[in-house]
Amino acid sequence: MTKLNSLVSRIFGWGAGLSMGLVFVIIFVNSLRRYTVGQSVQWGEELPVYLAVYGVMFGVALAYMQDRHIRFTIVIDFLNERRKTIMFILGDVLMAVTGVMLVLSALAFVERRGDTMSSGMFGLSRWLGDVTGIKALDALGTLGPYQYALVIGGAMITLAAVLKFIERATALRGL
Amino acid sequence: MIYVILIAGLLIGAPIAFAILASLSYFMATGDAPYNLRIVATELFNGLNSYPLLAIPLFVLAGELMNESGITGRIIAFANVLVGRMRAGLAMVNIWASVIFAGLSGSAVADTSAIGRVFIPEMEKHGYDRAYAAALTAASSVIGPIIPPSIPVIIYALIVTGVSVPALFMAGIIPGLLLAVFLSVYVMLTVDMKKINAASAALNEEKQPAREALLGGILPLMMPVFVVGSILMGVVTPTEAASFAVAYALVIGTFVYRKIKISALPRLFTEAMRDSAVIMIIIAAVSAANWLLTYNRVPNMLTDWVLGNVDSKTTFLIAVIILFLFVGLFLEGIAAMLVLVPILHPIAVSFGIDPVHFGILVIFNLMIGLITPPLGLCLFVAEGIAGVGMARLTKAILPFFLVEVAVLLVLTFVPETVTWLPTALGY
Amino acid sequence: QTIRIAHVDPDEWTGSKKGAAAQIFRNIVEGETGLSVEIFPAGALGNEDELVGQVQEGLLQMAIVSGAMSKACPAASVLDIPYTFASATVAWDVLDGEFGEALGEHCLEQTGMRTLAYGETGFRNFTNNTREIRTPADMEGLKFRVQPIPLYLEMVSGLGGEPTPIAWTELPNALSTGVVDGQENPVGVIYNNGLHQLQKYMTLDGHVYAADFLVISDEFYQSLTAAEQEVVARAAVVAGNMGRSIQQWTSAEGVLAVQAEGMQIYSPTADELAMFAEKAQPAVVEFLRGELGDDAAWIDQLQAAVAAAQ
Numbered sequence: 084m085t086k087l088n089s090l091v092s093r094i095f096g097w098g099a100g101l102s103m104g105l106v107f108v109i110i111f112v113n114s115l116r117r118y119t120v121g122q123s124v125q126w127g128e129e130l131p132v133y134l135a136v137y138g139v140m141f142g143v144a145l146a147y148m149q150d151r152h153i154r155f156t157i158v159i160d161f162l163n164e165r166r167k168t169i170m171f172i173l174g175d176v177l178m179a180v181t182g183v184m185l186v187l188s189a190l191a192f193v194e195r196r197g198d199t200m201s202s203g204m205f206g207l208s209r210w211l212g213d214v215t216g217i218k219a220l221d222a223l224g225t226l227g228p229y230q231y232a233l234v235i236g237g238a239m240i241t242l243a244a245v246l247k248f249i250e251r252a253t254a255l256r257g258l
Numbered sequence: 259m260i261y262v263i264l265i266a267g268l269l270i271g272a273p274i275a276f277a278i279l280a281s282l283s284y285f286m287a288t289g290d291a292p293y294n295l296r297i298v299a300t301e302l303f304n305g306l307n308s309y310p311l312l313a314i315p316l317f318v319l320a321g322e323l324m325n326e327s328g329i330t331g332r333i334i335a336f337a338n339v340l341v342g343r344m345r346a347g348l349a350m351v352n353i354w355a356s357v358i359f360a361g362l363s364g365s366a367v368a369d370t371s372a373i374g375r376v377f378i379p380e381m382e383k384h385g386y387d388r389a390y391a392a393a394l395t396a397a398s399s400v401i402g403p404i405i406p407p408s409i410p411v412i413i414y415a416l417i418v419t420g421v422s423v424p425a426l427f428m429a430g431i432i433p434g435l436l437l438a439v440f441l442s443v444y445v446m447l448t449v450d451m452k453k454i455n456a457a458s459a460a461l462n463e464e465k466q467p468a469r470e471a472l473l474g475g476i477l478p479l480m481m482p483v484f485v486v487g488s489i490l491m492g493v494v495t496p497t498e499a500a501s502f503a504v505a506y507a508l509v510i511g512t513f514v515y516r517k518i519k520i521s522a523l524p525r526l527f528t529e530a531m532r533d534s535a536v537i538m539i540i541i542a543a544v545s546a547a548n549w550l551l552t553y554n555r556v557p558n559m560l561t562d563w564v565l566g567n568v569d570s571k572t573t574f575l576i577a578v579i580i581l582f583l584f585v586g587l588f589l590e591g592i593a594a595m596l597v598l599v600p601i602l603h604p605i606a607v608s609f610g611i612d613p614v615h616f617g618i619l620v621i622f623n624l625m626i627g628l629i630t631p632p633l634g635l636c637l638f639v640a641e642g643i644a645g646v647g648m649a650r651l652t653k654a655i656l657p658f659f660l661v662e663v664a665v666l667l668v669l670t671f672v673p674e675t676v677t678w679l680p681t682a683l684g685y
Numbered sequence: 686q687t688i689r690i691a692h693v694d695p696d697e698w699t700g701s702k703k704g705a706a707a708q709i710f711r712n713i714v715e716g717e718t719g720l721s722v723e724i725f726p727a728g729a730l731g732n733e734d735e736l737v738g739q740v741q742e743g744l745l746q747m748a749i750v751s752g753a754m755s756k757a758c759p760a761a762s763v764l765d766i767p768y769t770f771a772s773a774t775v776a777w778d779v780l781d782g783e784f785g786e787a788l789g790e791h792c793l794e795q796t797g798m799r800t801l802a803y804g805e806t807g808f809r810n811f812t813n814n815t816r817e818i819r820t821p822a823d824m825e826g827l828k829f830r831v832q833p834i835p836l837y838l839e840m841v842s843g844l845g846g847e848p849t850p851i852a853w854t855e856l857p858n859a860l861s862t863g864v865v866d867g868q869e870n871p872v873g874v875i876y877n878n879g880l881h882q883l884q885k886y887m888t889l890d891g892h893v894y895a896a897d898f899l900v901i902s903d904e905f906y907q908s909l910t911a912a913e914q915e916v917v918a919r920a921a922v923v924a925g926n927m928g929r930s931i932q933q934w935t936s937a938e939g940v941l942a943v944q945a946e947g948m949q950i951y952s953p954t955a956d957e958l959a960m961f962a963e964k965a966q967p968a969v970v971e972f973l974r975g976e977l978g979d980d981a982a983w984i985d986q987l988q989a990a991v992a993a994a995q
């Protein structure tokens with residue numbers, strides 16, 4: 084793997100790992116607090132779900148960099164290395180195109196439905212806005228910032244596919 | 259064209275989720291109003307926007323931590339003392355470790371991932387065929403969501419009014435054990451002991467004293483007690499219980515066994531999210547595709563067609579089994595339940611079928627879908643670990659599939675196997 | 686043309702308010718016009734939030750939704766102010782009168798969805814497993830599962846309970862094991878989902894009257910002929926009333942049924958209800974005034990309409 088590929092993989096990995104850690108900590112601490120002091124936070128249900136949406140996007144891109152996706156290999160299994168690589172290159176193209184489609188689709192989605200209220204996040208976003216004085220944080224009480232995960236996800240997927248394409252095309256010359 | 263893209267995408271080995279999304283995007287982008295490319299992102303987001311779905315990354319993380327901390331190894335050593343001396347001992351241990359795991363896992367996929375990582379290489383070392391080991395792991399992991407806690411059970415109880423969760427939970431215990439027994443018997447009868455004895459002898463392993471293995475198993479075995487206990491004591495909901503499994507494995511592995519290094523945590527967290535992401539993206543992509551199918555009434559037409567040819571309880575049950583096995587090939591289990599159960603449940607009741615019985619049949623049926631190609635999630639996860647290729651794994655899973663269908667038939671035509679325990683306990 | 690109508694309740698008409706409403710709507714419209722009606726019941730196309738989105742997208746022509754409406758049209762949340770309606774008949778008068786019409790117009794401007802009629806999901810009541818609740822003092826320290834809606838959190842804390850957000854899918858388990866002590870829902874929902882088997886006490890305090898909104902995409906509505914519009918609008922009113930009747934039936938039947946299965950029911954006296962209202966209402970009203978901005982005027986309009994109806 085080139086330096087660029089491993090750097091990109093590492094960034095995807097941080098995103099996925101951070102989301103995993105936060106999801107665990109929030110759910111664990113919230114249920115402990117509810118049991119011990121009888122209080123739970125109102126965003127304890129929705130925030131981990133949204134964090135996981137981001138986590139899935141990072142995880143999906145990382146898995147593509149590492150060729151760890153779930154795929155049908157019934158046909159691929161019977162091909163020689165060279166043909167197999169050609170198939171995977173075609174897959175990279177499909178993946179890149181789908182990533183771009185996802186970006187376009189998600190941008191339109193956020194534009195149309197981004198201001199839908201997220202009832203669980205509402206209080207937290209107000210509080211953050213009041214404490215920091217940054218009015219823009221009120222947006223965290225709507226679904227837009229979380230739907231935006233799909234835009235970023237689409238972009239990361241495209242990037243991953245392009246990098247894999249270059250890597251495999253280079254390797255193909257040696258086969 | 260939509261099918262051309264889908265099938266071509268699948269054949270060239272593109273990630274399944276993205277082959278689905280590519281064809282869906284094409285359809286939505288080129289279709290007449292009201293179709294619109296925007297719908298793909300909308301339905302994908304809706305598919306991911308689910309709290310119970312978080313049980314998947316949490317249980318996968320728990321599995322990672324259990325492997326890293328040596329808990330998995332100790333549960334296996336413990337099961338080994340109990341059933342390891344039997345014929346095909348290691349395969350037995352695989353099955354019965356899944357039964358123990360079922361008590362703390364609501365997800366078959368997480369079980370495949372946690373147990374498969376240890377067992378697939380280990381069984382191969384001991385002379386089992388690698389594809390056989392992967393198939394057995396996937397097949398026995400289905401026990402996970404049959405024995406409580408179970409996410410499919412909770413969701414089923416919400417779709418069908420008037421069926422209680424505790425009753426369904428209790429009803430799953432005997433079927434889960436029955437499945438383990440059937441798999442055990444099948445394995446004992448078919449395994450090639452000559453190869454295994456030869457390979458095991460060549461390994462020349464030091465046998466761990468039974469006492470040590472039993473004692474070493476205490477803390478790991480406390481894990482299901484801790485996790486299921488925290489649910490029964492009202493500390494947590496089943497999804498949250500997954501976070502308790504994580505915490506338990508983390509504490510034991512870091513402070514008691516001292517196997518988990520703090521510096522290794524980022525890697526473990528990343529791998530857990532990566533491995534769950536590839537599953538969750540398929541669930542989300544399928545649920546987006548499922549939305550389109552439902553919108554075009556495909557499930558209804560399928561159901562109508564089946565019911566048009568049914569007139570008795572027995573034919574109905576057989577038709578339902580075939581329908582769910584068929585639908586389970588292409589739809590993710592929970593998605594399939596959401597579509598079909600509201601339609602079929604009233605018909606089942608009108609045929610005089612016990613709602614709890616019917617519920618377990620449906621869930622068991624759809625869980626078999628987890629090990630059937632072309633869209634069996636457990637099969638994919640097992641293949642991800644084993645790397646033997648889907649063609650070989652498909653061949654290896656077939657006998658296990660038949661065993662599970664046999665258990666399903668027993669459950670179907672001997673309703674007491676399902677209803678006896680909840681009735682005896684007063685549910 | 687086809688009217689696709691979706692809701693999240695079961696597809697039958699003897700015990701499912703939205704199911705009954707959708708079916709009679711279909712029968713009337715198909716009988717009197719050339720339109721065909723396809724029903725998507727039981728959340729097959731998504732939860733209520735998603736259904737509202739799909740009507741706005743033009744994927745669905747109609748939906749019957751309850752709580753999701755106030756997320757798209759915040760002014761509708763004034764209906765959730767606790768202890769506003771003394772009885773369902775008062776709520777019917779208010780919603781079928783000028784107030785309901787004005788709110789419908791307002792939401793049409795906000796969302797592009799026309800409210801053709803109001804049905805009902807019913808009065809919400811508290812249940813719990815710890816003790817009989819006669820006055821707010823009995824709620825002290827009890828954990829109640831609520832939807833993660835700020836207004837409900839304000840209401841339950843105002844009454845002295847601990848509001849606890851738990852996903853609906855986790856509720857039965859959370860109740861049976863004691864993660865939370867109680868919850869709040871209409872009787873029909875409690876009975877149909879078997880929650881009464883997990884809870885010992887119910888107090889018929891009717892804190893919130895949950896209305897159903899029968900909404901149609903206005904773009905689609907305007908594409909219909911005048912004659913079709915007349916039938917669709919009339920069928921929706923009949924459907925809303927049908928939904929109300931079925932809801933009343935399942936509530937009344939449900940109260941008897943849960944008692945027969947061992948649940949203890951308590952009906953608070955007028956004085957006790959006043960104590961509930963005194964604790965919960967100011968907190969919620971103050972909160973809503975802060976949140977609604979210009980829409981806060983709807984609070985006063987509602988209170989005036991209720992006073993006139995009583």
Ligand code: NA
Nearest residue numbers: 360363402406
């Ligand atoms: Na389980």
Ligand code: NA
Nearest residue numbers: 352356395398
């Ligand atoms: Na196993």
